[in-house]
Amino acid sequence: MGFFERLLPDQIVKTVYDIDLDELKTRGVQGIITDLDNTLVSARTPLATPELVAWLDAVRERGFKVVILSNNNLHRVGKFAEPLGIPYVYMARKPAVRAFHRALEKLRLPPEQAVVVGDQMMTDMLGGRRAGLRTILVSPIAMAEEGIMTRINRRIENIALKRLRRKGLWPDQGGKWR
Secondary structure, three states: OHHHHHHHOOOEEEEEEHHOHHHHHOOOOOOOEOOOOOOOOOOOOOOHHHHHHHHHHHHHOOOHHHHHHHOOOOOHHHHHHHHHHEEEEOOOOOOOOOHHHHHHHOOOOOOEEEEEEEHHHHHHHHHHOOOOOOEEEEEOOOHOOOOOOHHHHHHHHHHHHHHHHHOOOOOOOOOOOO
16 A cells, blocks of 8 residues: 555545444444544634534443544643543644554554544544554644644645545545445
């Protein structure tokens, strides 16, 4: 498998609210490893929105465990996650596999029972795939608020998208599980 193929998500949805939780349950998923910035809220939104709080409550009521895995710092991630009672890994250095293993340890689940949700192919999808996890790509919430490293990653992702589309490998929005 080539580098660009390793960036492919297993599924694509517009937002976390479009994730079919029943489908995850059917597939034996018990845990969700989620990115924070531009996945759950914009990078400049300090706390969970009421809509996100309701979604997270519904996720946990269905029996899923959740952990936030972010490359951001302790202040940002802790301030967001602690009021929600969600465990987290900050300064994760995604796509490093070690970060995903730390998230799995917090969930107390093996890779086959968890899924990664994120907005970046270069960090979330690549790292999740390298760690043996299923991956769900969401559209970024607010790209205008992204930092320099994320903007660099987006340029690489655009090159990857062109190559994957040319090979006929890129699924449509709302793409099915591979």
